[in-house]
Amino acid sequence: xxxxFDSGAGGLTVVKEIRRLLPEVDLVYxxxxxxxxxxxxxxxxxxxxxxxxxxxxxxKGATVIVVACNSASAAAGAHLKATLVVPVFDVIGPAVAExxxxxxxxxxxxxxxxxxxxxxxxxxxxxxxxxxxxVIARAASxxxxxxxxxxxxxxxxxxxxxxxxxxxxQAQVDTLVLACTHYPFLQPILxxxxxxxxxxxxxxxxxxxxxxxxxxxxPDAARSSEARGALHCYVSSDPQHFxxxxxxxxGEKVEASxxxxxxxxx
Amino acid sequence: xxxxFDSGAGGLTVVKEIRRLLPEVDLVYxxxxxxxxxxxxxxxxxxxxxxxxxxxxxxKGATVIVVACNSASAAAGAHLKATLVVPVFDVIGPAVAExxxxxxxxxxxxxxxxxxxxxxxxxxxxxxxxxxxxVIARAASxxxxxxxxxxxxxxxxxxxxxxxxxxxxQAQVDTLVLACTHYPFLQPILxxxxxxxxxxxxxxxxxxxxxxxxxxxxPDAARSSEARGALHCYVSSDPQHFxxxxxxxxGEKVEASxxxxxxxxx
Numbered sequence: 230x231x232x233x234f235d236s237g238a239g240g241l242t243v244v245k246e247i248r249r250l251l252p253e254v255d256l257v258y259x260x261x262x263x264x265x266x267x268x269x270x271x272x273x274x275x276x277x278x279x280x281x282x283x284x285x286x287x288x289k290g291a292t293v294i295v296v297a298c299n300s301a302s303a304a305a306g307a308h309l310k311a312t313l314v315v316p317v318f319d320v321i322g323p324a325v326a327e328x329x330x331x332x333x334x335x336x337x338x339x340x341x342x343x344x345x346x347x348x349x350x351x352x353x354x355x356x357x358x359x360x361x362x363x364v365i366a367r368a369a370s371x372x373x374x375x376x377x378x379x380x381x382x383x384x385x386x387x388x389x390x391x392x393x394x395x396x397x398x399q400a401q402v403d404t405l406v407l408a409c410t411h412y413p414f415l416q417p418i419l420x421x422x423x424x425x426x427x428x429x430x431x432x433x434x435x436x437x438x439x440x441x442x443x444x445x446x447x448p449d450a451a452r453s454s455e456a457r458g459a460l461h462c463y464v465s466s467d468p469q470h471f472x473x474x475x476x477x478x479x480g481e482k483v484e485a486s487x488x489x490x491x492x493x494x495x
Numbered sequence: 496x497x498x499x500f501d502s503g504a505g506g507l508t509v510v511k512e513i514r515r516l517l518p519e520v521d522l523v524y525x526x527x528x529x530x531x532x533x534x535x536x537x538x539x540x541x542x543x544x545x546x547x548x549x550x551x552x553x554x555k556g557a558t559v560i561v562v563a564c565n566s567a568s569a570a571a572g573a574h575l576k577a578t579l580v581v582p583v584f585d586v587i588g589p590a591v592a593e594x595x596x597x598x599x600x601x602x603x604x605x606x607x608x609x610x611x612x613x614x615x616x617x618x619x620x621x622x623x624x625x626x627x628x629x630v631i632a633r634a635a636s637x638x639x640x641x642x643x644x645x646x647x648x649x650x651x652x653x654x655x656x657x658x659x660x661x662x663x664x665q666a667q668v669d670t671l672v673l674a675c676t677h678y679p680f681l682q683p684i685l686x687x688x689x690x691x692x693x694x695x696x697x698x699x700x701x702x703x704x705x706x707x708x709x710x711x712x713x714p715d716a717a718r719s720s721e722a723r724g725a726l727h728c729y730v731s732s733d734p735q736h737f738x739x740x741x742x743x744x745x746g747e748k749v750e751a752s753x754x755x756x757x758x759x760x761x
Contacts (some may be wrong), residue, residue, distance in 0.1 A: 263540055264530050269643070271733040274529055374640040377535070385655050392651065467537040 230255045231440070231451045232291025234282040237265035237464075238474045239373075239410030240297030243320065244460070245479055246437035247295070251444065254451050255459045257289050259488065263465035266373055267300040268342025268409070275344060279305035281490035283313060289463065289488075293443075293451050295436065296320065299341050299408045303348035316443070316450065323439045324406050324432035325354045331428040332362070332404040338397035338427075339366035340419075341408030342373065351406070365400045366408075369393040376411040387418055394422050404428045463488035497706070497717045498557025500525040500548040502533035503730075504740045505639075505676030506563030509586065510726070511745055512703035513561070517710065520717050521725045523555045525754065529731035532639055534608025534675065538570040541610060545571035547756035549579060555729065555754075559709075559717050561702065562586065565607050565674045569614035582709070582716065589705045590672050590698035591620045597694040598628070598670040604663035604693075605632035606685075607674030608639065617672065631666045632674075635659040642677040653684055660688050670694045729754035 231247065233240055237260045244258055259282055261267075267275055279301040283294050296302045296309065296319040306319035328337050339351045346368040355362040371389050380386045397405065405427055407413060413431050420429050444451060460483065464471045468485035475483035497513065499506055503526045510524055525548055527533075533541055545567040549560050562568045562575065562585040572585035594603050605617045612634040621628040637655050646652045663671065671693055673679060679697050686695050710717060726749065730737045734751035741749035 263536070265535070269531070270529070271736070274732045370644050371637070371640050371646075374637050378636050380637075383658075385651060385658065388654070389651050392649075466540045470537070 230257050230290045231293045231295060232257045232259070232283070232286030232289065233295040233297050234259040234261065234286055234301075235297040235410055236260070236267035236301070237262050238471055238478070241475055241478050242410050242413045242431075243295065243297035243433040243436060246433040247440060248458070248460070248479075250437045250441045253457045254444070255457070257286055257291050257461045258463065259286050259289075260462070260464040260471055260485075261490070262467055262471060266342070267298055268344050268370065268373060270300065270344055272304040272344070272348065275301050275304035276308055278490075279309060283309055283317070285463070285488060285490050287313070287315060289461070291315065293440075294318070295440065297410055297433075299410065299432070300344035303345045303350045318436060318440055318443075320410075320432040320436045321350055321354070321408070323435035324408065324430055325351065327430045327432070327435040328355070328404050328406050329362075331430060334403050335362045336400065336402045336404070337362055337364050338400070338402030338405045339364060339408050340369040340372070340393060340397070340405065340412065341366065343368045343370055345408050351408070363400070365397050365402055367393060367396060372415060373409065373411045376414045381414060382418065386415070387422070390415065390418055390422050394419070398423065402427065404430060406430045406432065408432065462486070465489060496521045496523050496556045497559045497561060498523045498525070498549070498552030498555065499561040499563050500527065500545075500552055500567075501563040501676055502526070502567070503528050503531035504737055504744065507741055507744050508676050508679045508697075509561065509563035509699040509702060512699040513706060514724070514726070514745075516703045516707045519723045520710070521723070523552055523557050523727045524729065525552050525555075526728070526730040526737055526751075527756070528733055528737060532608070533564055533566040534610050534636065534639060536566070536610055538610070538614065541567050541570035542574055544756075545575060549575055549583070551729070551754060551756050553579070553581060555727070557581065559706075560584070561706065563676055563699075565676065565698070566610040569611045569616045584702060584706055584709075586676075586698040586702045587616055587620070587674070589701035590674065590696055591617065593696045593698070593701035594621070594670050594672050595628075597696060600669050601628045602666065602668045602670070603628055603630050604666070604668030604671045605630060605674050606635040606638070606659060606663070606671065606678065607632065609634045609636055611674050617674070629666070631663050631668055633659060633662060638681060639675065639677045642680045647680060648684065652681070653688070656681065656684055656688050660685070664689065668693065670696060672696045672698065674698065728752070731755060
């Protein structure tokens with residue numbers, strides 16, 4: 230079973246892509262809604278949360294872990310890969326690979342949470358080959374609240390996005406990485422503001438594709454046990470609200486249950 | 496010692512008013528930064544968090560508890576008052592009393608988080624005398640992120656505020672309650688958008704005044720032990736970031752320490 234976790238419902242954008250490419254695989258999802266959002270938290274706290282989230286998924290039967298959250302991937306991706314027995318995928322490696330493929334002039338823009346941008350991980354992963362890539366990463370902290378408020382197309386949202394993207398446009402980036410699970414909801418506006426010629430990278434797609442390749446090479450890693458293509462959802466708070474959101478985002482009925490990371494820690 | 500808690504640094508607006516009115520009293524503050532913000536959380540989760548936060552303050556020596564957070568006050572104020580041995584103050588009772596005093600035509604507007612507005616507590620507390628008050632409460636979820644982003648005076652902030660306040664202006668409220676610890680930072684814009692004739696109520700002021708009266712009647716409730724007017728700050732994550740914010744907001748040096756509510760629960 231493939232386990233996916235995120236700070237809340239945002240990681241369902243990754244679930245959606247995985248289900249599109251791998252419809253027969255069973256999934257278990259954990260959204261840490263009681264501690265949402267992760268984007269302003271410190272690296273040490275994010276490592277602790279990510280450890281607890283991954284442990285919960287393993288306890289629920291996950292044999293592969295996908296860190297859907299960019300903030301958690303930046304702070305804890307390498308740490309989880311080094312310490313967990315099961316294979317761990319994060320969303321940043323695939324996003325970087327996709328940005329390398331799609332950039333025409335090596336000018337790569339990244340928008341994400343404060344935690345993701347402060348980590349400097351995109352600059353580090355694109356430092357080689359030396360001088361090939363210029364990375365302009367900017368925190369766009371209001372975009373998650375705008376998506377949560379469902380202000381997809383409000384003029385206020387467009388103005389805020391213009392302000393955040395202005396330095397990236399000025400730096401003439403040719404590629405823009407949406408380094409947060411919430412941002413695909415704003416993709417039409419982001420694309421419009423950046424212009425048609427800028428490639429917009431949704432890490433969810435690249436991550437699902439990498440996972441698909443992995444499962445071709447390791448067919449036993451995530452065999453279906455029961456109903457093929459099942460989706461089990463757990464959240465640390467308010468499963469009803471999550472179920473509504475999930476139903477709406479995924480277009481299918483989702484019954485989330487409550488699960489506490491504390492139970493494992495205690 | 497007076498214990499004050501909030502989901503993060505916002506409750507320092509309450510600390511500021513308490514220190515202004517009661518400069519000789521010792522204070523212990525807890526900001527639950529690891530689980531910030533509280534404003535979108537469910538009542539049952541907020542009750543659990545509030546219980547843990549209050550227990551931490553009592554363990555640190557608090558003999559009076561002030562729930563600075565409106566969301567926690569709405570969900571758990573009555574519960575804490577009923578279950579804790581020490582006296583508990585919340586910010587909603589004083590805000591309602593102040594709104595009653597200041598309203599000219601009984602038309603009271605309230606802006607707050609989703610959790611505070613969904614609780615319906617302002618409508619309930621202003622239901623008597625029957626027909627005297629009309630309450631128009633609206634969630635203004637983006638205001639906390641705007642304050643955290645420090646967009647105090649950005650044109651985007653003004654536009655967002657206009658959109659949130661429009662139904663309150665249309666309903667011709669004569670009083671506006673800022674039912675969230677973050678909102679006093681936007682008070683100049685909020686006042687400007689509402690117009691000069693609308694009374695703006697900052698619950699922090701009313702709460703500090705109620706506390707002052709209580710301490711006159713109960714002088715032993717919060718005697719100073721060591722340095723008079725000391726302020727001890729604890730946060731569940733990133734004390735350094737909190738210390739910077741606190742220094743800037745309060746205009747004095749603050750050294751926050753890390754403290755875990757889990758330690759008490761476990």
